[in-house]
Amino acid sequence: MSNENKISEIGKYFSIPISRRDLFKLAGVTAAGVILSGSNGDNHVEAAEKNSGQTLNYAGKKIPVLYDVDVCVCGGGPSGTAAAVNSARKGAKTVLIERSVALGGLGVIGCVYPFMQTHAPNSDTPYLSELKKRLLAKGIDYDDKVTGQTWHNPEILSLIHDEMCEESGVNILYETVLVDALCKDKKISAVIVQTIAGLAAIKAKTFIDSTGDAYLSRTVGVDYERGYEKTGNNQPMSFRFEMGGIDLEKLYNYVVVELKEDWCKSELPYLEIAEAMHRKQRYKLEELMARGVETGELTQEEAEYMQAYAIIGKPGVMSCNFPEIPVKFKSTDPIEYSKAVTYARKMMRNMANYLVKHLPGFENAYISREAAMLGARESWRIRGKYYLVEDDYHNQSRFPDAFCRTAWFIDAHGEKVSEKLPKGGYYEIPYRALITDKISNLIVTGRCISASFILQASMRIQPTCISIGEAAGIAAAYGLRNRVAANQIDWAAIPANQRSYVSEG
Numbered sequence: 001m002s003n004e005n006k007i008s009e010i011g012k013y014f015s016i017p018i019s020r021r022d023l024f025k026l027a028g029v030t031a032a033g034v035i036l037s038g039s040n041g042d043n044h045v046e047a048a049e050k051n052s053g054q055t056l057n058y059a060g061k062k063i064p065v066l067y068d069v070d071v072c073v074c075g076g077g078p079s080g081t082a083a084a085v086n087s088a089r090k091g092a093k094t095v096l097i098e099r100s101v102a103l104g105g106l107g108v109i110g111c112v113y114p115f116m117q118t119h120a121p122n123s124d125t126p127y128l129s130e131l132k133k134r135l136l137a138k139g140i141d142y143d144d145k146v147t148g149q150t151w152h153n154p155e156i157l158s159l160i161h162d163e164m165c166e167e168s169g170v171n172i173l174y175e176t177v178l179v180d181a182l183c184k185d186k187k188i189s190a191v192i193v194q195t196i197a198g199l200a201a202i203k204a205k206t207f208i209d210s211t212g213d214a215y216l217s218r219t220v221g222v223d224y225e226r227g228y229e230k231t232g233n234n235q236p237m238s239f240r241f242e243m244g245g246i247d248l249e250k251l252y253n254y255v256v257v258e259l260k261e262d263w264c265k266s267e268l269p270y271l272e273i274a275e276a277m278h279r280k281q282r283y284k285l286e287e288l289m290a291r292g293v294e295t296g297e298l299t300q301e302e303a304e305y306m307q308a309y310a311i312i313g314k315p316g317v318m319s320c321n322f323p324e325i326p327v328k329f330k331s332t333d334p335i336e337y338s339k340a341v342t343y344a345r346k347m348m349r350n351m352a353n354y355l356v357k358h359l360p361g362f363e364n365a366y367i368s369r370e371a372a373m374l375g376a377r378e379s380w381r382i383r384g385k386y387y388l389v390e391d392d393y394h395n396q397s398r399f400p401d402a403f404c405r406t407a408w409f410i411d412a413h414g415e416k417v418s419e420k421l422p423k424g425g426y427y428e429i430p431y432r433a434l435i436t437d438k439i440s441n442l443i444v445t446g447r448c449i450s451a452s453f454i455l456q457a458s459m460r461i462q463p464t465c466i467s468i469g470e471a472a473g474i475a476a477a478y479g480l481r482n483r484v485a486a487n488q489i490d491w492a493a494i495p496a497n498q499r500s501y502v503s504e505g
């Protein structure tokens with residue numbers, strides 16, 4: 001193979017900028033690596049060694065350091081993607097690790113759409129507003145003008161995420177799983193990841209844990225909680241999916257016009273149907289599901305909860321927020337979690353068959369997509385410098401280091417469903433809920449921040465997780481620029497024009 005050909009081959013596999021001279025050097029090494037791979041499989045080590053100039057010893061193996069950067073964000077969900085883009089935009093060289101092949105986490109690969117409304121006035125932080133504008137620009141009219149929900153489209157959202165990362169210079173590592181971390185003197189020096197080529201390391205000055213499961217934090221010894229302190233149960237998981245072939249008009253006429261269900265306030269093409277037996281509210285579709293139990297077509301577990309939303313840009317397709325998996329399957333136990341998948345897939349099929357048979361509009365419907373990630377509402381949560389509790393919701397707490405506001409009600413399926421706050425009410429989230437005394441260069445984002453089980457059931461919605469990630473990215477870059485450790489940053493000390501949110505107190 002000529003050198004030019006070797007270079008274009010190698011160019012395909014490296015996203016980091018690399019000089020032509022280095023590329024030529026690399027071409028030689030990789031050619032050797034191809035031969036070596038037959039004997040010891042170390043070709044990616046050799047290539048990355050030349051690329052970042054570093055290797056590292058891990059578990060008796062020499063592994064490549066793929067990147068040595070300012071900020072490494074672990075987990076590309078709503079909060080992690082926001083963190084990475086904002087960190088890169090503020091000038092930090094940033095790597096984003098994601099174990100799937102799409103950014104957006106539960107909001108894309110978990111089939112969780114739409115974004116719920118925060119119910120708090122003026123809660124959209126700049127990055128969230130920009131996401132919405134970009135959805136509109138791509139033809140997704142996300143706003144139903146009634147509910148305040150953001151009816152996003154998953155494939156468009158993952159495309160937008162890719163574009164925003166590309167524009168801001170975020171280096172994404174897809175199909176890359178965070179497996180371990182190296183720590184010294186209360187500082188993380190590198191994370192160990194499993195890439196498509198094998199184990200590798202990423203070095204960074206600051207790390208952001210956006211795994212949703214506090215995986216990085218737990219790995220480096222940060223204190224954590226899981227489940228409800230009163231029962232030991234996690235929030236129930238759901239195995240979400242999409243159904244296509246639905247006659248939405250027929251469904252609307254049946255549920256809204258004939259049954260007079262006033263739950264769904266929006267009009268086609270926006271449509272939500274729901275029933276939840278654990279809530280005080282009685283939904284018109286509860287009867288349909290209860291009948292299924294009487295006839296033996298549904299189990300009580302299946303009939304308990306059913307909710308589906310139209311998806312803008314996918315006519316005749318709905319996002320199904322069911323089956324809700326019994327709480328005996330914990331989101332924090334790998335064996336039970338795996339059993340839950342098999343169990344819930346059967347529930348999914350049975351419930352879908354039931355709807356096809358009995359719900360007008362579903363006659364020709366079929367399962368068109370299964371989530372590629374089980375829907376864990378809550379798993380592990382860190383204990384940080386500030387611990388948000390239920391009183392913060394009811395008291396509408398304000399904080400000097402607040403970086404966003406929210407007012408989504410406490411929605412701890414089965415355990416507690418609170419009243420909404422009075423109109424205009426909200427509580428804030430302080431930066432101290434993202435950091436700990438244990439590790440100086442770690443910031444935690446999204447659904448696993450420092451909050452009690454009950455409070456987490458309010459702050460976990462995607463818009464709030466996005467605002468949390470946005471603040472984490474801004475803080476990470478600010479800390480590095482100003483030589484302040486991530487866990488010593490005072491959000492209020494960041495110049496107001498550099499912050500995504502300024503508390504009104």
Ligand SMILES: Cc1cc2nc3c(=O)[nH]c(=O)nc-3n(C[C@H](O)[C@H](O)[C@H](O)COP(=O)(O)OP(=O)(O)OC[C@H]3O[C@@H](n4cnc5c(N)ncnc54)[C@H](O)[C@@H]3O)c2cc1C
Binds near residue numbers: 099373
């Ligand atoms: C069933 C269900 C219904 C919901 N309904 C709504 C709703 O209607 N509207 C709403 O706004 N919110 C809803 N939510 C809440 C919301 O979707 C989540 O709380 C939110 O997505 C959390 O964002 P996150 O960034 O913290 O984590 P996640 O969305 O969980 O993203 C975490 C990301 O990290 C990646 N990751 C994890 N571990 C690793 C690892 N070791 N290595 C590499 N990558 C890793 C994952 O692949 C994923 O991309 C719902 C949640 C569930 C489960």
